[in-house]
Amino acid sequence: MESASVAHGHADHDEHHGPPPANRSSRVEAQFLGMLLFIISEVMLFGAFFTAYFFIRVVADSGWFPMDGKDLPKLIAGVNTAVLVSSSVTMHWALEGARRGNRRAMQVGLLTTAALGLTFLSVQVNEYVHIGFAPHDNAQGTIFYGLTGLHGAHVAVGLTLLVFATLRAFRGHFTPKEHRGVEVPGIYWHFVDVMWIVVYSSVYLL
Amino acid sequence: MSERDPAAGSPAGPPEEDPRIQGERHPIAKMIGLGIVASVVGIAISLWIDWFPQSAAGSANKIDTVYDVLLICSVPIFVLVMTVAIYSVVRFRAMPGDMRDGAPIHGNTRLEVFWVTVPFLMVTALAIYGWIVLDDIEAKQPNTLVVKVTGQQFTWSFDYPSQKVHSTELVLPKDRPVEFRIHTKDVIHSFWVPEFRLKSDAVPGLTTKIRVTPNRIGHYQVVCAELCGIGHSTMRQDVRVVAAGAFNSWLDDQKQAAGGAPSSGGGGGGGGGAPDGAAIFAANGCGSCHTFKPANATGTVGPDLDNIDKPTAAFIRQSIVDPNKVITKGFAPDIMPQDFGDKLSPEELDALVEYLLKAQK
Amino acid sequence: MTLTRRLLAPGWYRAALGVAIGFGLGTAIVVVVRSLYGWDPVFKGDAIITVGALVAAPFGFLIGIGCFDYWFRWASGAPTIPEDHSGHGAYSWRDYFRVNTDHKVIGIQYICTTFFFFTAGGLMAMVMRAELAQPGTQFVDPNTFNGLFSVHASLMIFLFIIPVFAGIANYVIPLMIGAPDMAFPRLNALSYWMLPVAGVMMLSSFFAEGGAFATGWTAYAPLSTETPMGQQFFTLGVQFAGASSIATALNFLVTIITMRAPGMTFWRMPLLVWANFTTSLLVVIATPFIAGSQFFVLLDRTIGTKFFDASAGGDVLLYQHVFWFYSHPAVYIMMLPGFGIISEVISTHARKPIFGYRMMAFSLVAIVILGFSVWAHHMFVSGMWSWLRVPMMITTMLIAVPTGIKIFSWLATLWRGVIHLRTPMLFALGFITMFTLGGISGIMLAVVPFDIHVSDTYFIVAHIHYVLFGGSVFTIFAGIYHWFPKMTGRMYDETLGKLHFWLSFIFFNLTFGPMHLVGIEGMPRRVADYADQFATWNAVISISSFIFGLSFLVFVYNMVASWRHGPLAEGNPWRAHSIEWQVSSPPPVFNFDEVPTVVGGPYEYGVPGAVHAVFKEKAPASAAVPAPAGGGGAPPPAE
Numbered sequence A: 001m002e003s004a005s006v007a008h009g010h011a012d013h014d015e016h017h018g019p020p021p022a023n024r025s026s027r028v029e030a031q032f033l034g035m036l037l038f039i040i041s042e043v044m045l046f047g048a049f050f051t052a053y054f055f056i057r058v059v060a061d062s063g064w065f066p067m068d069g070k071d072l073p074k075l076i077a078g079v080n081t082a083v084l085v086s087s088s089v090t091m092h093w094a095l096e097g098a099r100r101g102n103r104r105a106m107q108v109g110l111l112t113t114a115a116l117g118l119t120f121l122s123v124q125v126n127e128y129v130h131i132g133f134a135p136h137d138n139a140q141g142t143i144f145y146g147l148t149g150l151h152g153a154h155v156a157v158g159l160t161l162l163v164f165a166t167l168r169a170f171r172g173h174f175t176p177k178e179h180r181g182v183e184v185p186g187i188y189w190h191f192v193d194v195m196w197i198v199v200y201s202s203v204y205l206l
Numbered sequence B: 001m002s003e004r005d006p007a008a009g010s011p012a013g014p015p016e017e018d019p020r021i022q023g024e025r026h027p028i029a030k031m032i033g034l035g036i037v038a039s040v041v042g043i044a045i046s047l048w049i050d051w052f053p054q055s056a057a058g059s060a061n062k063i064d065t066v067y068d069v070l071l072i073c074s075v076p077i078f079v080l081v082m083t084v085a086i087y088s089v090v091r092f093r094a095m096p097g098d099m100r101d102g103a104p105i106h107g108n109t110r111l112e113v114f115w116v117t118v119p120f121l122m123v124t125a126l127a128i129y130g131w132i133v134l135d136d137i138e139a140k141q142p143n144t145l146v147v148k149v150t151g152q153q154f155t156w157s158f159d160y161p162s163q164k165v166h167s168t169e170l171v172l173p174k175d176r177p178v179e180f181r182i183h184t185k186d187v188i189h190s191f192w193v194p195e196f197r198l199k200s201d202a203v204p205g206l207t208t209k210i211r212v213t214p215n216r217i218g219h220y221q222v223v224c225a226e227l228c229g230i231g232h233s234t235m236r237q238d239v240r241v242v243a244a245g246a247f248n249s250w251l252d253d254q255k256q257a258a259g260g261a262p263s264s265g266g267g268g269g270g271g272g273g274a275p276d277g278a279a280i281f282a283a284n285g286c287g288s289c290h291t292f293k294p295a296n297a298t299g300t301v302g303p304d305l306d307n308i309d310k311p312t313a314a315f316i317r318q319s320i321v322d323p324n325k326v327i328t329k330g331f332a333p334d335i336m337p338q339d340f341g342d343k344l345s346p347e348e349l350d351a352l353v354e355y356l357l358k359a360q361k
Numbered sequence C: 001m002t003l004t005r006r007l008l009a010p011g012w013y014r015a016a017l018g019v020a021i022g023f024g025l026g027t028a029i030v031v032v033v034r035s036l037y038g039w040d041p042v043f044k045g046d047a048i049i050t051v052g053a054l055v056a057a058p059f060g061f062l063i064g065i066g067c068f069d070y071w072f073r074w075a076s077g078a079p080t081i082p083e084d085h086s087g088h089g090a091y092s093w094r095d096y097f098r099v100n101t102d103h104k105v106i107g108i109q110y111i112c113t114t115f116f117f118f119t120a121g122g123l124m125a126m127v128m129r130a131e132l133a134q135p136g137t138q139f140v141d142p143n144t145f146n147g148l149f150s151v152h153a154s155l156m157i158f159l160f161i162i163p164v165f166a167g168i169a170n171y172v173i174p175l176m177i178g179a180p181d182m183a184f185p186r187l188n189a190l191s192y193w194m195l196p197v198a199g200v201m202m203l204s205s206f207f208a209e210g211g212a213f214a215t216g217w218t219a220y221a222p223l224s225t226e227t228p229m230g231q232q233f234f235t236l237g238v239q240f241a242g243a244s245s246i247a248t249a250l251n252f253l254v255t256i257i258t259m260r261a262p263g264m265t266f267w268r269m270p271l272l273v274w275a276n277f278t279t280s281l282l283v284v285i286a287t288p289f290i291a292g293s294q295f296f297v298l299l300d301r302t303i304g305t306k307f308f309d310a311s312a313g314g315d316v317l318l319y320q321h322v323f324w325f326y327s328h329p330a331v332y333i334m335m336l337p338g339f340g341i342i343s344e345v346i347s348t349h350a351r352k353p354i355f356g357y358r359m360m361a362f363s364l365v366a367i368v369i370l371g372f373s374v375w376a377h378h379m380f381v382s383g384m385w386s387w388l389r390v391p392m393m394i395t396t397m398l399i400a401v402p403t404g405i406k407i408f409s410w411l412a413t414l415w416r417g418v419i420h421l422r423t424p425m426l427f428a429l430g431f432i433t434m435f436t437l438g439g440i441s442g443i444m445l446a447v448v449p450f451d452i453h454v455s456d457t458y459f460i461v462a463h464i465h466y467v468l469f470g471g472s473v474f475t476i477f478a479g480i481y482h483w484f485p486k487m488t489g490r491m492y493d494e495t496l497g498k499l500h501f502w503l504s505f506i507f508f509n510l511t512f513g514p515m516h517l518v519g520i521e522g523m524p525r526r527v528a529d530y531a532d533q534f535a536t537w538n539a540v541i542s543i544s545s546f547i548f549g550l551s552f553l554v555f556v557y558n559m560v561a562s563w564r565h566g567p568l569a570e571g572n573p574w575r576a577h578s579i580e581w582q583v584s585s586p587p588p589v590f591n592f593d594e595v596p597t598v599v600g601g602p603y604e605y606g607v608p609g610a611v612h613a614v615f616k617e618k619a620p621a622s623a624a625v626p627a628p629a630g631g632g633g634a635p636p637p638a639e
C-alpha cells in the first residue's frame, strides 16, 4: 500500500524524473484498488483459519465451549465488540473531517479511533490472561486463540496504520482533495471491524 | 465468440487459395487419414505394453480396463495434436527471407463450438464410467473377513479381530472378500498392494477402509505409499494369498502360538509372560532399516545387526535408547529414531537387547 | 564513503548490519521471554533460530538493503526523499544488486535470481538421480534424500516457476500495456527482495540440525509437525515467497486495471496481459491459504497448539484441505502465464492472428474459476469424505475443456501461418505437444479408480514433470528466447538455441517418459531405495537425466555469451505488433517519451495496414529523456 505523499501529485514516480504520466484507464484510484485486493487476500487468510475452525468444531466434533467447566466471556467480548464498532464510527468522522477540511475533527477522530482500538486490544489481552485455558490445551483452545489472535494481530496492524495517519495529520498533511492517507487506512480499519463481528459471532455466540 | 475486431481487414479467401496447399487436393482428408493410421498404431502399441504388475484381485482387472479405455481415448487426442502441429510446420514453414504474413483468420465459431463440445462429451462419459467402476470396486460384499491394519514408523501389523490373531505378515484367503480397516499409530502412511491396485492412507484419528477380494495365490508386498519419514522407502512387508484351507490352518498356528508361546516370528523368546524380543523387534519396525537373520529382516538403511560393532548388552541398549551417542562407521546420525527409549518399557528393552545379543557370534 | 556513511545508506553494508541487529533483537526477545516465564533452558537453540534467524534477521535485511526507507519517511510524515538515480534504470551490473524500482531492472533481477535457484534445485535432482540409478544406498542416506527432493521441489515451485513468470511479466507487461512502470514500484522492489530471503532460507535448511526439511514440498502434517528443525526453514521460507507473490499479483492487477494506454480496452490486451491478470487473481485469492496452512504447522511446532493432533480434537485432513485449496490453484499459477507467453510467441512467429482471441481469454477465466473447485483430487486416497471424490473428479475433468480450447486454438493459429521455426517457436511447439501429454495424464489421474492405484507413485512424478517441465519450463524458455533481444539489446545464437531445444526435448522424454511405466508397475514416489525389479528403468532414467541436465549448459552458455558479445538487436527483430516491440531494444529508461495510443488488436498479422498502437510524436524511441529539472538527464543504458 503506497499512497502518494503531499509532495507528490498523482504519479507514483518522483517528479524530478521524466517518465510520461501514465494514462489512467480506470476511474478507480490505484491505492484504493490495491487496498481492496489486499483485503481480499486478508479475507482469504481468515478463510483458512475459519476452515480450521470448521474442521475442529464440526468435522472432528469433539465439543465446544462451555467445556471442562470453562466458558467464553460472551458479555465482556460483547462490550468489546461495541468498542470496536464505535471506533469505526469515529474513523468515519475523521474521514469526513478530512473531506471537509476540518483539521481538528480529523485529528480528534483519528486519536479516538486509535484509543478505542487500543482499548479493544487491552481488553482482549486481559481476557486471555483470565480465560483459564491455553492454546496448547486442546484443539478448541487452539482455534479460539488462533482466530482471536489473528484478528488481534490485524487490529495491531490497523493501529500502526492509524498511528501513521495521525502523525501525518498532526504534521500538516491531508487536504480536502488529497486525503488518501486517511481514507485507505480507514478502509482497512472498517475491514478489521467487520471481521471481528464475524469472529465474535462464530466463536462466542454460535 | 470469435467475432472479428473491427480494425481487422478482410480475411483471405478459402483455403484453396493458399498457394501452399493448392497443389494438394484434400489436405484435411489427408491429415485425417494419417491421423487414423497413427492412432491405430499408437493404441496398438500402448495396449501392447505390459503396464501393470500381476493382478491378484477382482477389482484389479476393472482398474486395468479403466486404464485401457483411457489409453484408447487419449492416444487419438495426442495424435491429433501432433498431426496438426507437424503438418503445419512442414507445410507452412517460412522460406528464408519470407516476409509475408499468414492468412488473417480470426476464428471460426463452428469449429470452436465443435472443440468445446467433443472434449466435454468425452470427459463426461469418462467421468461417468469412472464413477460406475468406483462404486463397483467399493461395493459391500457378504461374508467379509475383517482385517485391522496398523501402520507405524516403519512397519505394518495386522489383526484379525474375529479370529483374535495378531501378525506382522498379511495372510489372506483366496476368493473371500476382505475389508481392511486401516489405522496408524503415528503419522500418515498409505496401505497399498500394487497387485490389488487399491490403496488408502492410514490417518491419525480416522479409520479408513478398502474392500478387496484376492483371487490369485501368491506372494506380494504391502508398500507404504505416503512419505512417513526416514524409513518410508523400507516400509514394505509381505502379503500372502493362500487357499482357504491353508488360511485356516495358518490362523490356527497363529492362535496356538499366541496361546502358548508369544505370537509371530521364529526367534523363540523368553519364558511365560515376559515380553518377547522377536515380537518387539518386528513390532517396532527395526527390520525395515536393519538386516537381522533371526528375524528375516533385510533392511539396509542401518548396519547389519548380525554383527554389531560391540556385542555387549550395554552398547546395544545405548544404541537403541540414544542412537546418536555412537554413530556406526559408514552411517549418518539422526536416522535411527531417538524415541525408542520412551516407547519401550524397560522390560521390553531388556528382552530386545537380549534377543539381539543372543544372535551375536 | 566512510564506513559509518556506508552503514547508514541503503545497501549491502547496512543489510549486513540489519541482519546482525535483527538476529540480536530476536535472540534478546527469546531470552527475555524465556527467563521471564522461567522456562528452561533460557538459551534454546531452536527458538533463537526461529525468531532471530528466520523472522527478525530477514526483516533486518530488507530494511537494511533499503526496501522501506521511503515508506518510513512517508509514514512519519517527514518529507520523502525521491531516490537517487539508481531508482530508475541500471547503468552497470552493480545496479542489479541494489534496491531498484524500475520494472525492467526488477524483471532482470527476478529472472537471474530464479534461474540461480533453478540450477540449485536441478543439481539436487541430479544427486537424487545418482542415488536412484541403482537400488540400495550409494551416495546419500535416506534422510538426506528426503531433504533433497523436498528442497528440489520447493525451490522449483516457490523460487523458480512462480517468480520467474512474475519476472518476465514484470519486464514485459508495463511495456505491453503502455505504462511507464508498475503501479507500485517500491512494493515491486520489496516483492523481489523477499525472494532471495526465502530461497536462502530453504537452501540453508541443509545446515540445520537434523538436516533439511524432509517432508516433501507438500509438508503433510503430522509428519511436518514432528520432524527436526529444518522444517521451520520451509514453513517460514514459504511465508516470504508467498508474501512476495501476493504483493506482485496485487501490483499486476492494479497496473493492468488502472494504467493501460488510451485505447487499450480489455479486448485489445495481448493474451500475456490477460494471462497475468487471471493468474494474479488466483494468487491474491489462493495464496493466503498456504500461508494459513504453514502458520498452523508453525504454531503446532513452536507453541504446541493442537491443529493436527487428533487425540486433542484436532483434524489431520484439515492440513490437506487447506494446503491443496492453495496448491491446486498454484499449479495454474504455474501454467497460465506460460499460456500467455505461448500465445505471444506463436502468433508472432507464425505471423497470424490468434485464433479465437476472445475464447482464449474466456478459457483463462474458466480455468481460474474451475481451478478453485478441484483441490480434493489430490486427496482421493487420503481418507477424506468419500462423497467428495466424484464431484471433484467431474470438475477436474471439465478443466480439459477450457484447456483444450487453448491447445486447439494454438494449432489453428499455426494453420496457414508463415511459420518461422526459431528457437522460441520450437519451444512453443514442444510445449504444446508435451503439455498435452501431461494434461492427458492429469485427466487419467482425475479418474478416481485409476488414481487409487497410481496416486503417490512415479506416475505422479511423471505427470508433474510433463506439466511443469514440458509445460511451464518450456514456455519459460520460449519466453526468454523471445524477449532476449528486447531485454538485452542483443540477439542470441540461433544454432545453440536449436541445439538446446532438441537436446532437452529428447532427453526430457527419455527421463520422464519411463516414469509413467515404473509408476504403474508399482514404484512409490519419495523413496530413496526401491525394489530390484525397477532397476533397469531407473538406470535408463538416471542416465538420460544427466544428459538432460547438461543440455541446460548450452542454454547458459548461449545466454551469457550472447548478452556479452551477441550481435546488436533491432527494436523489433520479430516484426511483432505489440507495444513492447515498438520501442528500442533495450527500451529507454522510462519506456516511452509519450504513452502510445492503441488503435487495434495486438495480433493483426496479415491484415493490410493494421497496427496495434501508434505514438503521437514519431520521435525515435531512444531519444533522450526530456531533461528533468535538477539534473536527471543521464543517457539511457549503453548496453
Ligand code: HEA
Pocket: B077, B081, B118, B119, B120, B122, B123, C218, C331, C332, C334, C335, C377, C378, C380, C396, C397, C399, C400, C401, C403, C404, C405, C407, C435, C436, C437, C438, C439, C440, C441, C442, C443, C445, C446, C447, C451, C454, C455, C456, C460, C463, C464, C467, C468, C471, C472
Ligand atoms: C503446471 C502444473 C500442473 C498442471 C497444469 C496440471 C494440470 C492437471 N493436473 Fe496435475 N499436478 C501437478 C501439476 C499440474 N497439474 C503437480 C505438481 C501434482 C503433484 C502434486 C504432489 O502431490 O506433489 C499434480 C497432481 C495431480 C493429481 C493428483 C494425483 C495424485 O496425487 O494422486 C491429479 C488428479 O486429478 C491431477 C490432475 C490434473 C488435471 C486434470 C490437469 C488439467 O488441468 C490438464 C488439462 C489439460 C489437458 C487435458 C490437455 C489439453 C487438452 C486437450 C488436448 C483437449 C482434449 C482432451 C481431453 C478430452 C482429455 N494432477
Ligand code: HEA
Pocket: C118, C119, C120, C121, C122, C123, C125, C126, C128, C129, C149, C150, C152, C153, C156, C157, C160, C161, C215, C216, C217, C218, C461, C464, C465, C468, C469, C472, C473, C511, C525, C526, C527, C528, C545, C546, C547, C548, C549, C550, C552, C553
Ligand atoms: C518446476 C518444477 C520442477 C522441475 C523443473 C524439475 C526438474 C527435475 N526434476 Fe523434479 N520434482 C518437482 C518439480 C520439478 N522438477 C516436484 C514438484 C517434485 C515432487 C517432490 C515431492 O515429492 O515433494 C519433483 C520430484 C522429482 C523426483 C521424484 C523424487 C521422489 O519422489 O523420490 C525426481 C526423480 O527423478 C525428479 C527429477 C527431476 C529432474 C531430473 C529434473 C531436471 O529437469 C533438472 C534439470 C536441471 C539441472 C540439472 C540443473 C542445471 C544444470 C546444470 C547446472 C548443468 C550441470 C548438470 C550436470 C552436472 C548433470 N524430480
Ligand code: CUA
Pocket: B151, B152, B153, B154, B188, B189, B190, B224, B225, B226, B227, B228, B229, B231, B232, B233, B235
Ligand atoms: Cu509409512 Cu511411508
Ligand SMILES: [Cu+2]
Pocket: C327, C328, C331, C375, C377, C378
Ligand atoms: Cu491439482
